[in-house]
Amino acid sequence: MVEPVATLAVETTPIPGLLVVRLPVHRDERGWFKENWQRAKMVALGLPDFGPVQNNMSFNASRGATRGIHTEPWDKLVSVATGRVFAAWVDMRDGASFGTTYSVEIDESVAVFVPRGVGNSYQALADGTVYSYLVNDHFVAGRTYPALHLADPTAAIPWPIPLDSPDVEISAKDRANPLLPDVTPLAPRRTLITGARGQLGRALARVFPGATLVDLDELDLTDEAALSAWPWEDYGVVLNAAAYTAVDRAEDDGRAAAWAANAAAPAALARIATARGLTLVHYSTDYVFDGSPVPGGHREDEPFAPLGVYGQTKAAGDLAVGTAPRHYVLRTSWVIGEGHNFVRTMARLAADGVDPSVVDDQVGRLTFTPELARATAHLLDTGAPYGTYNVTNSGEPRSWAAYARRVFELTGHDPARVSTVSTAEYGAGKDLSPRPLHSTLALDKLAGTGFVSTDADAALVAYLQG
Template sequence: MSTPLPAVETTPIPGLLVVRLDLRTDARGFFKENWQREKMVAAGLPDFGPVQNNVSFNTDRGVTRGIHTEPWDKFISLATGRIFAAWVDMREGDSFGATFTLEMDPSVAAFVPRGVGNSYQTLTDGTAYTYLVNQHWRAGIAYPALALDDPTVAIDWPIPLSESEISEKDQHNPHLDPATAIPRQRTLVLGGAGQLGRALAAEFPDAQVVTRAELDVSDAEAVAAWDWRAYDVVLNAAAYTAVDAAETPDGRRVAWAANAVAPARLAELSREHGFTLVHYSSDYVFDGADDAPADGWTEESPLSPLGVYGQSKAAGDLAVAAAPHHFVVRTSWVVGEGSNFVATMSRLAAKGLEPSVVDDQVGRLTFTGELARATRHLLESGAPWGTYNVTNSGPQHSWYDVARDVFALVGADPERISPTTTEAYVGDRTDLSPRPSRSLLDLSRLAATGFVSEDAATALRRHLTVA
């Protein structure tokens, strides 16, 4: 039986949504699609990933339960009967203490975000109250509760509480206290000391930013001890980026631990705790062969890394794809605050040196500010989960072209730079990892989400002016 999309209504409590279901009735009773993921998400509900379904059967009219603030999201509805439902926002912030009430029958459902106190009173005998949750119930979990008769929220119960059936525990719940407000979930930035980590910290000023010294995601014990329930978004800017050192025995082990094992562990945590995982990838997952698409590698192009660094990054991409809520942000030629090709060329220009730079590796620069801006866009625009190429826009350039642009912008003569080939640059050296010759990434999928990428030449000019 085909049913239309449910109607979703907002409430004065942020994130608390009322859902009007399509109830089909006849002489036999009724039918409804109580939870249909594709339709619910299309209608505007979060894709919250329920893992457990519970039923609370209430024999008599007047049973009153709550106000409980469980540490998970809930989707509640009725199989039979009618209730007076009440919610109180117990989260810190401007909406702390906000209330909303609603009469519900089997045609009405509600999505209740974690941190919002949930309660109800049955208005008929034989009421079956059902709810989906996105974390498994565990014995010993403690969570805040609120007195049903709290004078601050002043819920107008249809049946006086003195005439209601209330559990002994709910009769002794505390009153509303701002000091016990539930902290809202935050964004966590991993790898905060790196170029990208610093840009993400600037773009997300309310985020918690940690360095590798504070949390090494390749350390299983450290990860297990961290409280991941406190976050709704994790931005994984932690990575091993020493491309050439990754070819050594020690470097190989560290690269795989940081770039493959750690992202796999984060994907498992994302499934367990429901946070969105954003992971940053590299053009090194491709071999840069001459048969690359004219507009650049797409998100569907087959992975074919040349060296250990690229192989470990490709493995991390595949691991993160297993997380229900994930973005893999694939980028190239990153420039930010710290050590990078542009900084090196600026330094050589200032010293009056005349470097040789390869002219047979082509791609686009990506400034860390652009990566951070695109990350916010993906998180806030409702973009479908998956992999997105993110670089600055404009025509492709070689490293030689970029070096000449840098020299010119800092007031040095670009003719001091001589072109060379990768083969000539490498020569007899065996300590260098192979580089992809074509690193251009196709930006069509990102553009389809409404993001307008800034031209790389404009960004380079501003970067050098600011620097």
């Protein structure tokens, strides 16, 4: 028999993530009462905040009814509403723990949290037993998932009532389940990269080599039907590198597109991430600020004050993403990656003998896309607290003109060929969006997670040599 407990307790098991919950049961002459799922208390003791959406029950008329071993791609909290079972689990996830087994007797005082990919089975030890599954995804009839034979010799589950006993009832389907050597392990949830063909998307793809790569033609984030049809159950992380970045056009004929891509799409992803328990990583910009000088640079908690439509749409996207429980907003500036960008333009002008005039009153730091991708992996791998982080390369902030001169110098050209112009002079007579003059972002919060930022000048040298 299960020993009763006076206070709620959570125990680990040999299967990673499989947790036994000891439940206080309050008894009197009428029967008993228990808190079968108590989010605040259980999460405080180490259970994941798994967001259940469906509760299933199975009634077992007679002692000896045996079910399993079934593996589904969702988390669940199992328990009994009445009766008693011997329950057993086998890790069916791809990895070092594949095949690990654990078993325990469950009555009304025990629940077990079963993570995605761990096979679940049980044997009723009393007539009229009701077994409960509280799950965080909706059951879909007709789908098949990995299963294991109840008598698998490798798992060697010690069933209290032998499986060949006449008292044991097993379905024909469960009798046909394969043995462990024939089971295809359940793969981990995947990573999805949106905007995969952009500068940042390509850098992320190199750091997350097994990710699914999509762009607008594969998954339109502004299309509700496309989002609804996507197999989100297969994913655990979304890296949203999709954005509308035509800053000047956003003030005019690109306004609707900017709001759709930078605000509505992140909001839709945030709703999906919340419902599915996904981790959503989103990339923001210094344009959410007005560029007023701030000692040490703009901090993550500085109030938004965008100057133009692009900044307004990005600020709206940041706010939407912040509603997802598991989110990272990586705010950056002056992004340099593959394809057309400021550094490539300056290098080409230098080689072509063109002497450019470059603004010298906008000050910030370059951010090379490998730095953004590296910071993304760091935050995910270390389990850093969710929230907003500034991410740029480090070093002394410079103006665009100073960076232009450095590009000329590093490519073997006279930096004096670069002349300077103010933002106001450069924009005279042009239909341009307002630019923030001070774009430097403080990096203290990111450094507090153990991330060491790469110096922007060193990254610039490596970029031009690559």
